[in-house]
Amino acid sequence: MREVYLDNTASAPLLPEVREAMMPYLGDIFGNPSSLHNWGDGAREAMEAARGQVAQLIGASTDEMIFTGSGTESNNLAIKGLALAQQNKGKHVVVSAIEHFSVLHSARTLAKWGFEVSEVPVDKYGAVDPDDVRRNLRDDTVLVSIMHANGEVGTIQPIGEIAAVTRERKVLFHTDAVATAGTIPINVTEVGVDALSLAANQFYGPKGVGALWVRKGARIIPLLDGGIQEEGRRAGTENVPAIVGLGKAAELAKAHMTERMKRLSGLRDRLLREVPERIEHVVVTGHPRNRLPGHASFCVEFIEGESMLMLLSSKRIAVSSGSACTSRALKASHVLIAMGLSHEIAQGSILFTIGIDNTDQDMDYVLETMPPVVDRLRQMSPLYARFTKASKGGN
């Protein structure tokens, strides 16, 4: 049976070149980059080379890059660290309603610490209106955090326009680019953000490593206290092999971005077009055009996303029904609800995140396999029975 992995946002395979780049640092070059003796040199040089590779990916300066342990940590450090560093100026932060929980729950923690948090709504495509950001700014606003793209519905936000608003008001703007850095172009200088989170495992790099870029001059309070690693902004022995892997993945992402985007968006467009053609009562979620290249998401009415996911898994197709970070919570997605979908429809959420190894044949297999799976689930669905009865009654 064909195996088709379409859950690359939850986890993507490590590129062989990335693994190769990491191997020496899991072997002979095991020194601590902070060591003063020669054994630290190789590790330190590799780490600084990786810092350059990551900086290049996003058009940043090398010394503004803080390595972290994950995208989640980058977001926590950004939200808490930038807000706390400015609390004498004000205690108000603005986020969108569809941020990843690492941003939303960090903001909730700030609220426990006496901050006020405003949530900017999104439209039915999951897009933020920069004017809504403007309307939420106050004299005591110290931080705005709007994601570059949403991992659940793929919608890309107008962060350049939002940055124009925040700059005018001299408010720091952080963007969670975990879903986009390494996938679509972003240049922090051109776009005018002040801080940006990214994670290696979103572009075929290793788990356990991320980065937070913070514009020079912006103060940040560390989340992890201790040693003076990362210029005192993130304590803990540096995870050299993972950092080297992040660097290599960033280099490859930059080199192959155009071709990857072209391939992925071709496959994506097939799913976006053909899934609703082949299955009745399917809603595309997220923006029809302005979305991540490998990202196709839907709500399939009258069924539960998790059941569909399990049945597809038994056919050797891996998909997701939302964010892996909360998949085991089995709650309706806050993203879909914020976009105005009903709980009932949001339940049928299904998410394909295409990887660079996927092929047209993979899409064929998905498009063949999915309709009977949906049929089978609907046959067991009391909601669907009621719906068809009502429809027939109406004839």
Next chain:
Amino acid sequence: MREVYLDNTASAPLLPEVREAMMPYLGDIFGNPSSLHNWGDGAREAMEAARGQVAQLIGASTDEMIFTGSGTESNNLAIKGLALAQQNKGKHVVVSAIEHFSVLHSARTLAKWGFEVSEVPVDKYGAVDPDDVRRNLRDDTVLVSIMHANGEVGTIQPIGEIAAVTRERKVLFHTDAVATAGTIPINVTEVGVDALSLAANQFYGPKGVGALWVRKGARIIPLLDGGIQEEGRRAGTENVPAIVGLGKAAELAKAHMTERMKRLSGLRDRLLREVPERIEHVVVTGHPRNRLPGHASFCVEFIEGESMLMLLSSKRIAVSSGSACTSRALKASHVLIAMGLSHEIAQGSILFTIGIDNTDQDMDYVLETMPPVVDRLRQMSPLYARFTKASKGGN
């Protein structure tokens, strides 16, 4: 030229068996443990097996183990998370004066948040007196954190006796066991602590992964907000390869602990005995007997530890002059100062941390190489010139 690496606390090589255990998770088994489909299963099972291996190492229950990104993160989570969770009961914490900065600076952060922090002193060997802990307890004390052993001077603390004090007063007791877990036996049930930090890179496991064990029933506020990984106590995609490596390293550490301890303490005792025999004006730092098996530390008078480190590095010997986490800060160690050493003497700190691959021949080479290095440095030292002049004058 022989190469002798004696800085295993700063960073130790990965055991080949640990690397082998990690490899599948840097390859085909790349799924996200939180995924509901089959691709997550292998990753999840491996992660839970590792949780069991780590729990076994410290005599804990599997479901009480939180994986983190480092020993530093474990300590930050313990100090901040346990204190914040109890702040309605009181806002006083007790630490020792010689804790690692990840504990001390976390306590300093608590102080900014309105907590009071008491520092328990140590004796000239770097040992905490349990009666001093008792004297520092107040009605509003909610947390005591005393390390199991100090990585700079090797002294092992009487944490069993300290636990008896904290239990009597019903105060939570966290121990930073980063220097000991995987190196010397510790059983959390027998010793009676409530929380314990450990890090894989201290016992030939990978960088970028640690664990915090927290006794069931003890509430903890997460440091990293976001998804519901680790039972909602530590958000972020789980670093499966590193976690598997931690598990394997824990298993091997437990299996080989007795033989490793015997070997290492034999080599250590040679250094502790012969370095002061071969070099005048050398002070052993830390406890003469009650110390980590592979740990020999000294202060060499009239010279600077960093210069000695650099010269030894040029002879292909890797040592440290203190904690790698702060080595680039080039300040006198807070540990040595707390033990009552003068800044002048503390400057000459040198630290050998012996690894399981070191041999008697390595010690020979160190014991031959070190005296002329010290001589050379002393010849350049104005302090030493003054001292010898004064001594001669006194004859």
